[in-house]
Amino acid sequence: MTVHDPLDSFLFSGNQTYIAELYAKYLDDPGSVDRRWQEFFAELHDDPRQLAREARGASWAPSSTRVIGNGEIKPMSETMVPQAATTDAGAFQQLLAQRFGVGGARQATLDSINALMLIRAYRIRGHLLANLDPLGIEPPKHHPELDPKTYGFSERDMDREIYINYVLGLESATLREILDVLRATYCGTIGVEYMHIQDPDEKSWIQERIESIRNQTHFSDKGKLAILERLTQAECFEKYLDRKFTGTKRFGLDGGESLVPALEQIIKRGGQLGVQEIVIGMAHRGRLNVLANVMGKPMQAVFAEFQGASAHPDDVQGSGDVKYHLGTSSDRAFDGHRVHLSLTANPSHLEAVNTVVLGTVRAKQRQRRDDDRDKVLGLILHGDAAFAGQGLVHETFTLSGLRGYRTGGTIHFIINNQIGFTTAPRFSRSSPYCSDVAKAVDAPIFHVNGDDPEAVVHCARIAIEYRQRFKKDVVVDMICYRRFGHNESDEPAFTQPLMYRKIAEHPTTRVLYVNKLAREGLISPSQGEDIVKESYTRMDEAFEASRGFKANKADWLEGSWSGIGLAAADARRGKTGVASDRLKEVGLALTRYPENFHINPKVARQLEAKRKMIESGEGIDWATAEALAFGTLLADGTPVRLSGQDSGRGTFSQRHSVLVDQTSEERYSPLANLRFGQAPFEVIDSPLSEAGVLGFEYGYSLAEPHMLVLWEAQFGDFANGAQVIIDQFIATGESKWLRMSGLVMLLPHGFEGQGPEHSSARIERYLQLSSDDNWQICNCTTPANYFHVLRRQVCRDFRKPLILFTPKSLLRHKLCVSPLADMGEGTTFHRVLWDGGRVAPDNQIRRVVLCSGKVYYDLFEEREKRGLKDVYLLRVEQLFPFPHEVLADELKRFSKAEIVWCQEEPRNMGAWHYMFEPLGAVLNGLGADGNKIRYAGRPASASPATGSHAKHVAQQARLVAEALGVADDGKRK
Ligand SMILES: Cc1ncc(C[n+]2csc(CCOP(=O)(O)OP(=O)(O)O)c2C)c(N)n1
Numbered sequence: 001m002t003v004h005d006p007l008d009s010f011l012f013s014g015n016q017t018y019i020a021e022l023y024a025k026y027l028d029d030p031g032s033v034d035r036r037w038q039e040f041f042a043e044l045h046d047d048p049r050q051l052a053r054e055a056r057g058a059s060w061a062p063s064s065t066r067v068i069g070n071g072e073i074k075p076m077s078e079t080m081v082p083q084a085a086t087t088d089a090g091a092f093q094q095l096l097a098q099r100f101g102v103g104g105a106r107q108a109t110l111d112s113i114n115a116l117m118l119i120r121a122y123r124i125r126g127h128l129l130a131n132l133d134p135l136g137i138e139p140p141k142h143h144p145e146l147d148p149k150t151y152g153f154s155e156r157d158m159d160r161e162i163y164i165n166y167v168l169g170l171e172s173a174t175l176r177e178i179l180d181v182l183r184a185t186y187c188g189t190i191g192v193e194y195m196h197i198q199d200p201d202e203k204s205w206i207q208e209r210i211e212s213i214r215n216q217t218h219f220s221d222k223g224k225l226a227i228l229e230r231l232t233q234a235e236c237f238e239k240y241l242d243r244k245f246t247g248t249k250r251f252g253l254d255g256g257e258s259l260v261p262a263l264e265q266i267i268k269r270g271g272q273l274g275v276q277e278i279v280i281g282m283a284h285r286g287r288l289n290v291l292a293n294v295m296g297k298p299m300q301a302v303f304a305e306f307q308g309a310s311a312h313p314d315d316v317q318g319s320g321d322v323k324y325h326l327g328t329s330s331d332r333a334f335d336g337h338r339v340h341l342s343l344t345a346n347p348s349h350l351e352a353v354n355t356v357v358l359g360t361v362r363a364k365q366r367q368r369r370d371d372d373r374d375k376v377l378g379l380i381l382h383g384d385a386a387f388a389g390q391g392l393v394h395e396t397f398t399l400s401g402l403r404g405y406r407t408g409g410t411i412h413f414i415i416n417n418q419i420g421f422t423t424a425p426r427f428s429r430s431s432p433y434c435s436d437v438a439k440a441v442d443a444p445i446f447h448v449n450g451d452d453p454e455a456v457v458h459c460a461r462i463a464i465e466y467r468q469r470f471k472k473d474v475v476v477d478m479i480c481y482r483r484f485g486h487n488e489s490d491e492p493a494f495t496q497p498l499m500y501r502k503i504a505e506h507p508t509t510r511v512l513y514v515n516k517l518a519r520e521g522l523i524s525p526s527q528g529e530d531i532v533k534e535s536y537t538r539m540d541e542a543f544e545a546s547r548g549f550k551a552n553k554a555d556w557l558e559g560s561w562s563g564i565g566l567a568a569a570d571a572r573r574g575k576t577g578v579a580s581d582r583l584k585e586v587g588l589a590l591t592r593y594p595e596n597f598h599i600n601p602k603v604a605r606q607l608e609a610k611r612k613m614i615e616s617g618e619g620i621d622w623a624t625a626e627a628l629a630f631g632t633l634l635a636d637g638t639p640v641r642l643s644g645q646d647s648g649r650g651t652f653s654q655r656h657s658v659l660v661d662q663t664s665e666e667r668y669s670p671l672a673n674l675r676f677g678q679a680p681f682e683v684i685d686s687p688l689s690e691a692g693v694l695g696f697e698y699g700y701s702l703a704e705p706h707m708l709v710l711w712e713a714q715f716g717d718f719a720n721g722a723q724v725i726i727d728q729f730i731a732t733g734e735s736k737w738l739r740m741s742g743l744v745m746l747l748p749h750g751f752e753g754q755g756p757e758h759s760s761a762r763i764e765r766y767l768q769l770s771s772d773d774n775w776q777i778c779n780c781t782t783p784a785n786y787f788h789v790l791r792r793q794v795c796r797d798f799r800k801p802l803i804l805f806t807p808k809s810l811l812r813h814k815l816c817v818s819p820l821a822d823m824g825e826g827t828t829f830h831r832v833l834w835d836g837g838r839v840a841p842d843n844q845i846r847r848v849v850l851c852s853g854k855v856y857y858d859l860f861e862e863r864e865k866r867g868l869k870d871v872y873l874l875r876v877e878q879l880f881p882f883p884h885e886v887l888a889d890e891l892k893r894f895s896k897a898e899i900v901w902c903q904e905e906p907r908n909m910g911a912w913h914y915m916f917e918p919l920g921a922v923l924n925g926l927g928a929d930g931n932k933i934r935y936a937g938r939p940a941s942a943s944p945a946t947g948s949h950a951k952h953v954a955q956q957a958r959l960v961a962e963a964l965g966v967a968d969d970g971k972r973k
Contacts, residue, residue: 111162114151115178119167121145124195126186127447132479134451135502168211184214189449197442202470206444209462217458221522227453230261231510233293236535245306247489253286254483256415257509258453262460263294269461271337273468274374280343281357282381283350285415295341296330299542304549321736345737347728350386354396355692359699361407373408373471381413385420388429395692397441400473404684408471411463417482422495435477443473450480451509556738564705567798574795576788577827578632583820586631587614589674598662617820622811623654625783629790631674633708638794639679643686643697644712651714654811657683690721698729701743708794709743716747716761730801731769742799749805750854751904751945753952760944766803767914770880775801777880779853784822785877788829807854815857831878832886839869842893846870849963851902862960871964879911882918892926900934902963906941936963
């Protein structure tokens with residue numbers, strides 16, 4: 001159905017005078033009018049509640065003033081003041097008859113409805129006609145829904161008075177005036193998309209906020225000068241760098257300078273609205289400019305880094321990073337409001353920093369007791385190509401409204417320079433705007449022409465106001481251009497010759513603004529030049545000071561990190577054992593739930609089994625050991641946060657950290673109800689995302705060293721989807737950016753015949769990334785060691801990420817249990833575990849089989865079954881840092897024995913390639929031949945595991961037999 005059809009079929013059928021009445025009925029109850037009329041009114045694309053609001057008139061509409069197209073506000077004449085704007089159809093008719101005469105009422109009714117439809121079309125699609133592109137590459141196209149002709153209006157109708165009942169703040173106006181208002185509001189240098197928002201309050205807030213002022217802030221002279229000053233600083237900074245360090249990569253902001261006054265506005269207005277801290281994430285483009293001109297990083301430090309100085313003092317280790325990835329923090333104060341700013345360090349991988357920022361924001365909100373989430377704000381800057389292209393952007397939005405992850409809305413600012421390296425937008429997205437993904441969460445989107453700095457600042461202001469009010473994400477899409485190549489040594493004309501010819505002729509935003517202010521008589525062009533000179537003088541001074549500049553302090557281990565230090569070179573045990581009465585107290589509390597709670601009978605049995613374990617102090621299984629680790633930390637005041645897919649129950653139904661009432665679905669967590677005064681426990685079933693959620697938890701751990709923060713993969717190999725977070729942040733963050741993290745990654749791993757996709761957590765990948773003491777990689781075989789390794793994370797005075805391979809079948813394996821005493825006072829984590837069976841004296845040991853993880857139990861059971869006494873099993877529980885001394889101590893007992901490394905992973909996977917060298921070195925150190933380590937495991941393979949269960953069983957039997965040195969049929973080789 002076209003917009004026009006119903007007009008033909010209904011309006012000209014002789015029943016026109018009833019339309020208003022029908023319309024009012026429709027507003028009250030859409031079902032009360034004929035289906036075809038419903039369709040007709042529904043074409044207005046809105047919900048009845050919103051229409052009713054409009055029919056009543058805007059809440060902000062001046063009751064005694066009349067606004068016309070040019071924004072001028074005139075007093076309404078007495079005769080034009082209605083009794084009250086109303087939805088009552090009779091009153092509406094009466095009013096029209098009064099104003100337009102009985103004969104004119106019919107036309108007036110039609111005009112009103114048509115005008116209303118036109119207005120609504122502009123609200124929805126006015127942005128299509130907006131002047132958004134500073135280069136004017138593609139002029140706005142005609143759109144029929146924005147053409148008055150579509151609604152039956154012709155040129156002749158332009159000056160006829162139309163009653164529109166305070167929509168747009170106008171009681172009545174001519175079509176010409178209405179169009180003027182609409183074009184000023186919706187088609188100027190700002191195009192707003194907000195009509196997709198489902199929530200009526202949010203939608204009408206935006207509508208009122210922009211329509212009441214025709215979407216324009218009238219800046220004071222002081223405000224305009226401040227904008228000019230910030231623009232000038234932004235432009236001169238890039239030019240100065242270009243002049244002093246010609247050809248050096250800086251990923252300049254040139255063409256997008258309005259970003260700087262816009263960020264100032266967010267900080268300033270945010271401060272007025274209660275924001276105390278802003279966590280910023282951004283990529284390369286304009287980062288140096290933001291560091292210097294927004295974050296207040298001393299210019300001499302920036303210049304010194306260009307001259308090769310390190311960002312850190314000489315005595316601080318680490319590989320460092322290029323200057324356009326570094327983070328920093330500072331305080332800014334506006335009008336007495338102090339706002340702490342921190343720019344998160346980020347890797348080259350675009351958009352990867354997004355959820356890291358969110359996690360940090362959430363942690364800081366907790367630290368500041370910011371329950372309303374209005375004190376700490378996340379602000380993420382994006383490039384247009386990256387925003388449209390990277391899936392992590394979607395994951396970022398997905399987290400925005402979820403329990404456990406929400407941060408009260410993020411401001412997204414897109415520096416939309418209409419190019420991604422060399423690729424034009426039409427080749428880099430299928431959607432009309434780069435920002436369209438934001439519509440998935442109903443975020444309002446402000447497209448704004450970057451050459452109108454006042455409009456950009458205006459949008460920034462509305463964005464922060466919206467965020468503070470509704471605690472939801474909002475997007476500013478600043479359309480600008482990139483004056484030079486992707487970086488400063490790049491030739492853009494190879495691929496965009498026409499665009500770059502236009503850019504070459506295009507004056508800078510600053511020049512355009514100086515001209516505008518000169519036209520307004522606020523400054524003379526020479527005053528604009530004075531501001532430029534001042535800026536250069538300041539930078540010259542900083543440049544001079546930069547020559548001898550040396551960073552004297554590394555910006556780490558401050559704030560919530562104070563008291564945390566560097567790791568020592570010892571066993572790093574920490575005090576992880578817990579007094580037995582505390583263990584029992586916590587253990588029994590784990591089995592309690594409210595009396596009237598309708599627990600699932602199977603879960604009740606599990607809790608009962610747990611109670612017996614605790615009471616007897618024997619047979620503590622994996623999940624109970626984990627709960628004891630969490631519970632003892634909580635009881636002693638350390639909060640625990642675990643997030644992952646289905647982590648509350650646990651993928652393998654092992655955890656049940658959240659009990660669900662079988663009649664009401666109410667949730668109860670024993671770990672959150674252990675004792676009065678305990679620390680909070682949070683377990684969150686995450687959305688089905690790996691990269692986004694892992695990034696979030698990493699970000700959380702960056703801000704909060706005094707909490708056990710864990711992320712759990714459903715199966716270990718799903719972490720592949722988060723590889724960028726693992727490679728770019730977790731493995732390297734301390735080395736590149738001096739940022740510690742105590743994050744734990746729980747990765748279910750083990751070859752149990754479940755096929756290629758659920759067996760391997762890809763141990764080899766983590767081991768390959770291990771160096772420089774960057775993290776810890778453990779694969780524990782006992783619940784007690786699991787208990788200790790978890791507690792160790794927060795019981796020492798340094799933090800390192802922990803990559804922990806966790807079991808599946810061992811969760812219910814009769815041998816995989818520990819006595820409570822192994823968690824008691826004085827007990828500790830063991831990097832290497834000795835043989836748990838009865839074996840021959842050391843000098844009679846024929847073989848030492850080293851292994852890690854679940855295969856130990858396969859080896860153990862087979863050895864016991866075969867009654868072998870001369871094979872010793874040594875478990876490497878911590879693969880990295882490699883436990884040289886402990887292994888040397890153990891292995892020196894068996895000087896005559898053959899050394900075997902056994903693994904269930906294929907030869908090209910697992911720990912084999914990693915182990916060979918350091919284990920060989922240990923053996924060489926003992927006078928043995930380190931090259932003679934034997935391999936027992938699956939042969940090399942492209943896929944981690946077979947899909948055939950029978951084949952799996954045969955392979956497993958073979959590798960176990962090989963390791964034990966017996967034939968597969970049970971005979972000794
Ligand atoms: C995930 C990822 N893929 C590829 C790159 C290489 N790369 C660096 S910048 C860039 C273009 C980015 O374009 P856009 O997001 O529009 O930002 P701009 O550089 O134009 O500011 C590309 C492809 C990268 N850094 N990250």
